[in-house]
Amino acid sequence: MIRHDQVVHHPLGRGSYYFKTNLVGYLSDQCNKDKIAFHIGAQPNCSPHLGNICTFTTGFALARAMNEQFQRDVKVKFVYVDSAPAPNQSVSIDGVQYQKSLKHMGTEQTPFVHVLDRLSDLSGVLYNIETQKYWHLNPAFPGVVRSVVARRETLGPHISPETGKLGIRASCPHPGCGLTDKHGVKNQYHDDGRVTFFCPHHGEHHVNLASSQDLERLEFNTPLRNLIRILICSQDADTSWIMCTGSDYAGFYQEQLTWRILEHPENAPIIFYAPLVLDWSGAKLSKSMYVKEGAYKYLHDAGRKYMIDATTFLNAERGIEALYEEVKNWVKNPYMLFRNYSIEYLDMRLMARGMRLP
Numbered sequence: 001m002i003r004h005d006q007v008v009h010h011p012l013g014r015g016s017y018y019f020k021t022n023l024v025g026y027l028s029d030q031c032n033k034d035k036i037a038f039h040i041g042a043q044p045n046c047s048p049h050l051g052n053i054c055t056f057t058t059g060f061a062l063a064r065a066m067n068e069q070f071q072r073d074v075k076v077k078f079v080y081v082d083s084a085p086a087p088n089q090s091v092s093i094d095g096v097q098y099q100k101s102l103k104h105m106g107t108e109q110t111p112f113v114h115v116l117d118r119l120s121d122l123s124g125v126l127y128n129i130e131t132q133k134y135w136h137l138n139p140a141f142p143g144v145v146r147s148v149v150a151r152r153e154t155l156g157p158h159i160s161p162e163t164g165k166l167g168i169r170a171s172c173p174h175p176g177c178g179l180t181d182k183h184g185v186k187n188q189y190h191d192d193g194r195v196t197f198f199c200p201h202h203g204e205h206h207v208n209l210a211s212s213q214d215l216e217r218l219e220f221n222t223p224l225r226n227l228i229r230i231l232i233c234s235q236d237a238d239t240s241w242i243m244c245t246g247s248d249y250a251g252f253y254q255e256q257l258t259w260r261i262l263e264h265p266e267n268a269p270i271i272f273y274a275p276l277v278l279d280w281s282g283a284k285l286s287k288s289m290y291v292k293e294g295a296y297k298y299l300h301d302a303g304r305k306y307m308i309d310a311t312t313f314l315n316a317e318r319g320i321e322a323l324y325e326e327v328k329n330w331v332k333n334p335y336m337l338f339r340n341y342s343i344e345y346l347d348m349r350l351m352a353r354g355m356r357l358p
């Protein structure tokens with residue numbers, strides 16, 4: 001191991017060259033609608049941990065600063081990605097990937113609520129929780145979906161490079177089935193506005209893009225969902241949106257799979273990338289299905305279970321308070337906001353701000 005000197009450098013990078021002191025004012029100027037909504041989200045199969053809690057905290061702290069300094073009408077909107085795939089429900093049949101979505105499995109949402117309640121109390125910013133239904137019920141949704149489907153020949157290869165197809169899916173309506181063609185490779189699009197989906201067990205089923213009831217059945221892969229969400233927010237007449245997400249979504253992903261294909265990027269919401277919390281290898285801390293069972297045992301062993309277990313963190317004396325104060329300081333000094341932080345650094349800062357290990 002390399003011993004270090006505990007000296008923290010903040011070399012300027014990303015947005016910090018240009019927003020050294022005036023980030024909040026700039027963001028406020030960019031939001032020209034009466035209301036401002038900070039969008040944060042998570043997949044229900046990923047439980048809260050220091051990494052995504054840090055992203056949520058950034059959203060609440062920015063919202064609070066815009067309200068405090070510019071009297072803006074702010075709120076936080078937490079939207080579950082309940083169309084995410086359910087673990088251990090994926091199968092490959094004749095070379096096509098099928099899966100079930102969490103919406104189909106039922107989800108346990110409480111740990112996120114506890115985190116959001118505390119952040120709302122600390123910041124004084126109200127929040128509400130939605131599911132993907134929120135976008136589906138938006139009046140702009142049918143038009144946005146039809147426009148995306150109409151552009152499928154160009155959008156498919158652009159945002160789904162491995163299949164070239166739009167990642168649109170609908171669960172098989174057969175009772176107890178719910179399988180979806182993950183990448184939409186067998187979908188057929190008809191001139192009359194219907195889309196035919198295929199279940200390997202029960203055959204074809206259809207969605208009529210002109211029927212709002214039918215449209216509710218649609219699910220999208222991540223880049224397409226992101227694009228549709230951004231197009232819907234672009235059309236919001238009374239709310240300016242700021243999408244607050246982890247900075248792992250910054251860069252090539254967003255440039256190629258979203259911004260290059262927007263017809264009116266000037267109307268699109270701001271995407272604000274929160275600092276990532278990085279493990280010893282520089283990978284983001286994660287508690288999703290992509291992390292092996294028993295991951296981060298060394299954090300348990302080091303008495304740092306709070307980093308990967310939200311309940312432990314919320315029960316730690318001055319735990320989330322210390323994190324909120326730390327993030328508030330990043331917002332006040334934006335050169336600290338456009339970078340990532342290691343678990344060691346964050347642990348040191350939280351202790352310095354009075355956190356007592358549980």
Ligand SMILES: [Zn+2]
Pocket residue numbers: 172173174177178179199200201202203
């Ligand atoms: Zn089926």
